[in-house]
Amino acid sequence: DQQVKQNSPSLSVQEGRISILNCDYTNSMFDYFLWYKKYPAEGPTFLISISSIKDKNEDGRFTVFLNKSAKHLSLHIVPSQPGDSAVYFCAAGGGGGSNYKLTFGKGTLLTVNP
Amino acid sequence: EPEVTQTPSHQVTQMGQEVILRCVPISNHLYFYWYRQILGQKVEFLVSFYNNEISEKSEIFDDQFSVERPDGSNFTLKIRSTKLEDSAMYFCASSEPLQGSSAFFGQGTRLTVV
Numbered sequence: 001d002q003q004v005k006q007n008s009p010s011l012s013v014q015e016g017r018i019s020i021l022n023c024d025y026t027n028s029m030f031d032y033f034l035w036y037k038k039y040p041a042e043g044p045t046f047l048i049s050i051s052s053i054k055d056k057n058e059d060g061r062f063t064v065f066l067n068k069s070a071k072h073l074s075l076h077i078v079p080s081q082p083g084d085s086a087v088y089f090c091a092a093g094g095g096g097g098s099n100y101k102l103t104f105g106k107g108t109l110l111t112v113n114p
Numbered sequence: 115e116p117e118v119t120q121t122p123s124h125q126v127t128q129m130g131q132e133v134i135l136r137c138v139p140i141s142n143h144l145y146f147y148w149y150r151q152i153l154g155q156k157v158e159f160l161v162s163f164y165n166n167e168i169s170e171k172s173e174i175f176d177d178q179f180s181v182e183r184p185d186g187s188n189f190t191l192k193i194r195s196t197k198l199e200d201s202a203m204y205f206c207a208s209s210e211p212l213q214g215s216s217a218f219f220g221q222g223t224r225l226t227v228v
Contacts, residue, residue, distance in 0.1 A: 034216055043118070043205050043219035044157065089157060101147065101170055102217060106156040 003027045004092050006105035014113055019077040021108050023090030026071065031094035034102065035064060035075045038087045048075070052094070080112045116140045120206050120220035127196055127227055135191045135223045137206030146189045147207040147217060148181065150174075157205065163189065164211070196227045 005024045013019045021035075031052040036044035050057040050064045050073065057064050063076045077084055087109050091102040119138045127133050139146050148160040161171040163181055178194045189208075193200055203224050207217040 036219075041222070041224075043120075043207075043221045046216040046218060049216055101159045101162050102149075103159065104149075104157040 002105075003030075004090055004103050004105040006090055006108050008108050009106070010109040010111070012111045012113060013080050015082055016079045019075075019080045019084065019110055019112065021075040021077075021088050021090075021110065023073050023075075023105055024071055025073075025092050027092070027103075028071065029094060030092040030103075032092070033064070033066060033073050034091045034093070035062075036089040036091060036104075037084075038089060038107070044089055047088075077110075080110075082112045082114050085110055085112050116142075116218075118206055118208055118218050118220035120204075120223050122223060123221065124224045125226070127225070129198060129227055130195050133193050133196055133225065135193075135204050135206075135225070137189045137191075137220055138187050139189055139206065139208030140218055141187070142210070143208035143218075144211045145169075145209045145217075146181075146183070147209075148191045149205045149207060149219075150202040151205065151222075152199075152202040160191075193225075196225075198227050201225055201227045 003026050034049040035047040037047050038044045048059050048062045048064050050066050055066050066073045087107040089107045090105040093102050121136045146163045149157050151157045159172050161175045161181055162169045180192045182190050203222045205222045206220045209215050209217040
């Protein structure tokens with residue numbers, strides 16, 4: 001039961017260009033969404049989040065967009081840097097009374113080429 | 115910056131043995147979690163813990179698993195009789211008791227069952 005889906009297992013972009021990572025969800029009860037970045041042999045690191053009452057949240061080079069009607073969110077990184085190369089996980093929380101647990105997607109490996 | 119710490123970083127154990135994975139959550143956080151990631155798969159929720167009791171658990175968290183907060187700082191995951199399929203990265207996380215707050219993850223314990 002994949003409630004959070006990241007359909008692209010990998011993405012490769014050139015340094016300086018925009019990276020767009022996508023995520024879809026099925027549970028309409030989710031009311032907040034987060035992006036985590038993960039390097040090999042490390043734990044996920046929180047990047048940015050968005051509440052379901054918003055459609056955009058921006059933090060420096062990172063912007064998350066939420067389209068509730070489409071149950072879709074995306075993470076934009078601009079400009080992309082080689083240090084951004086990592087696995088990016090989309091996560092969702094809320095889920096109708098759930099006690100703050102997060103449901104993760106499978107992740108997208110981003111490679112930013114110099 | 116406060117962080118979640120986990121010990122050991124790597125644990126090798128014989129099938130059928132008991133293991134205890136340890137975590138020190140961020141001190142002012144009140145929600146604690148265990149997640150795991152089997153190699154090549156997504157990060158999966160195991161259990162959440164609040165106010166000295168389990169608040170939610172997944173179907174993965176069966177009778178061989180237990181969690182405990184033995185003192186004011188540690189949070190442990192015990193696997194009573196390990197199986198080969200328990201081999202994974204186990205991540206501890208903690209968060210403030212606020213809807214929409216991000217969970218902060220430790221660096222993980224790699225459990226290898228042989």
